[in-house]
Amino acid sequence: xxxxxxxxxxxxxxxxxxxxxxxxxxxxxxxxxxxxxxxxxxxxxxxxxxxxxxxxxxxxxxxxxxxxxxxxxxxxxxxxxxxxxxxxxxxxxxxxxxxxxxxxxxxxxxxxxxxxxxxxxxxxxxxxxxxxxxxxxx
Amino acid sequence: xxxxxxxxxxxxxxxxxxxxxxxxxxxxxxxxxxxxxxxxxxxxxxxxxxxxxxxxxxxxxxxxxxxxxxxxxxxxxxxxxxxxxxxxxxxxxxxxxxxxxxxxxxxxxxxxxxxxxxxxxxxxxxxxxxxxxxxxxxxxxxxxxxxxxxxxxxxxxxxxxxxxxxxxxxxxxxxxxxxxxxxxxxxxxxxxxxxxxxxxxxxxxxxxxxxxxxxxxxxxxxxxxxxxxxxxxxxxxxxxxxxxxxx
Amino acid sequence: xxxxxxxxxxxxxxxxxxxxxxxxxxxxxxxxxxxxxxxxxxxxxxxxxxxxxxxxxxxxxxxxxxxxxxxxxxxxxxxxxxxxxxxxxxxxxxxxxxxxxxxxxxxxxxxxxxxxx
Numbered sequence: 001x002x003x004x005x006x007x008x009x010x011x012x013x014x015x016x017x018x019x020x021x022x023x024x025x026x027x028x029x030x031x032x033x034x035x036x037x038x039x040x041x042x043x044x045x046x047x048x049x050x051x052x053x054x055x056x057x058x059x060x061x062x063x064x065x066x067x068x069x070x071x072x073x074x075x076x077x078x079x080x081x082x083x084x085x086x087x088x089x090x091x092x093x094x095x096x097x098x099x100x101x102x103x104x105x106x107x108x109x110x111x112x113x114x115x116x117x118x119x120x121x122x123x124x125x126x127x128x129x130x131x132x133x134x135x136x137x138x
Numbered sequence: 139x140x141x142x143x144x145x146x147x148x149x150x151x152x153x154x155x156x157x158x159x160x161x162x163x164x165x166x167x168x169x170x171x172x173x174x175x176x177x178x179x180x181x182x183x184x185x186x187x188x189x190x191x192x193x194x195x196x197x198x199x200x201x202x203x204x205x206x207x208x209x210x211x212x213x214x215x216x217x218x219x220x221x222x223x224x225x226x227x228x229x230x231x232x233x234x235x236x237x238x239x240x241x242x243x244x245x246x247x248x249x250x251x252x253x254x255x256x257x258x259x260x261x262x263x264x265x266x267x268x269x270x271x272x273x274x275x276x277x278x279x280x281x282x283x284x285x286x287x288x289x290x291x292x293x294x295x296x297x298x299x300x301x302x303x304x305x306x307x308x309x310x311x312x313x314x315x316x317x318x319x320x321x322x323x324x325x326x327x328x329x330x331x332x333x334x335x336x337x338x339x340x341x342x343x344x345x346x347x348x349x350x351x352x353x354x355x356x357x358x359x360x361x362x363x364x365x366x367x368x369x370x371x372x373x374x375x376x377x378x379x380x381x382x383x384x385x
Numbered sequence: 386x387x388x389x390x391x392x393x394x395x396x397x398x399x400x401x402x403x404x405x406x407x408x409x410x411x412x413x414x415x416x417x418x419x420x421x422x423x424x425x426x427x428x429x430x431x432x433x434x435x436x437x438x439x440x441x442x443x444x445x446x447x448x449x450x451x452x453x454x455x456x457x458x459x460x461x462x463x464x465x466x467x468x469x470x471x472x473x474x475x476x477x478x479x480x481x482x483x484x485x486x487x488x489x490x491x492x493x494x495x496x497x498x499x500x501x502x
Contacts (some may be wrong), residue, residue, distance in 0.1 A: 007245070011243075013152035013234040013237075015150050015157075016153075016235045019233075019298070019302050023298055023301065023302075025297070027208070027348070029348050030346070030348070033346045033347070033348075037344065089294050097345065097364070100358070100361040100364050100365070101365055103362035
């Protein structure tokens with residue numbers, strides 16, 4: 001359908017409301033969505049933190065201890081606590097939404113979404129176990 | 139809960155005022171009445187000047203979508219008794235220009251629906267003499283959900299991205315494209331890919347998910363869009379890495 | 386041939402970053418951000434951590450984690466700025482800051498990981 005001559009694209013008397021800057025406060029679903037999106041900031045913070053750690057380890061025992069000391073400071077602890085909450089929120093929302101994007105067919109039948117989500121969570125547990133095994137214990 | 143309820147109805151009369159105002163009407167509230175019954179009562183008995191769209195009154199035509207107490211709803215499927223003794227606020231569907239009272243301008247939506255080429259596209263049409271297309275129940279199941287859309291536009295009203303950027307093609311249109319992309323009779327996926335993926339079409343979607351929440355027919359447009367993003371992205375990757383695959 | 390957009394590939398990188406970040410960051414942030422500083426668990430010795438880090442596989446994984454997570458942030462933050470603050474008209478500046486930032490971070494990560502003794 002092309003724009004026929006009878007169809008008006010705009011009319012001065014149509015009422016158009018501008019979307020408010022605070023549209024994301026109008027519904028709780030929107031607010032949850034924005035918080036989920038903001039979690040990406042804390043993901044980026046973790047990358048910075050990780051790179052600071054890598055540099056400290058490269059520079060020797062003294063720098064590493066300094067890093068550990070710095071990581072104990074209240075401001076850094078608080079930031080990391082908030083970051084952890086947001087990063088876990090990211091992970092949970094991501095795994096729960098994954099089945100909506102990935103529809104898998106096995107032997108001609110659709111794999112239930114719950115299994116896709118579950119396999120994501122299992123992968124999460126396994127990766128965390130690898131991290132723990134690498135870093136903990138002596 | 140008495141047997142009457144107050145409806146706060148949005149009025150916009152461009153020839154008289156330049157803003158939307160609210161007018162209150164008191165209507166009877168039998169337990170089986172829906173918001174649409176209330177509006178029809180207003181029009182028949184209280185104020186014949188009220189303008190609104192409706193048709194089948196049974197949730198299949200998609201005409202009666204409006205914003206009820208802040209939520210996009212089909213007024214024929216929303217019971218007045220659900221609102222107890224509070225008042226019910228009826229406004230036009232969000233994110234669309236308002237022509238008059240509760241009537242919104244849907245031209246943008248109609249153009250977007252057509253833009254995704256919502257018909258079976260074949261490289262070579264199969265002549266009648268060759269008989270019908272055959273499709274297994276599983277093959278039909280793979281797109282059936284997306285074919286249930288009644289074009290009621292509640293998803294567009296719920297989508298904040300569409301409200302912010304009218305270049306976004308929107309949930310129903312993308313779900314409709316998927317209905318055809320996933321249909322085994324169709325060979326038009328590449329053609330639709332060109333339309334959906336090249337422009338801002340679908341990439342503005344950030345998976346808010348409200349479109350699926352408000353859909354009265356459980357189409358799950360958000361799921362359709364995410365699946366499409368994945369297939370479109372993988373197709374783009376393939377065409378970068380293996381350009382000889384194209385024809 | 387219609388003009389190709391890079392958006393689908395940016396989305397793919399965003400998704401990959403989302404997966405990697407979701408799988409690895411919670412546990413890493415928990416140990417290095419809370420458990421070690423608060424003494425709930427004892428951190429590895431410098432010697433052990435260096436031994437883990439200097440391994441080429443670790444370097445590769447850490448590099449991928451950093452770069453994919455940064456591009457995940459860049460894409461998501463870009464859209465948050467568009468939609469949250471409605472400043473889409475500044476899109477060139479936003480794209481530069483976001484993806485540019487991710488590129489800079491990737492280069493820094495690569496450099497630091499190559500520098501591990």
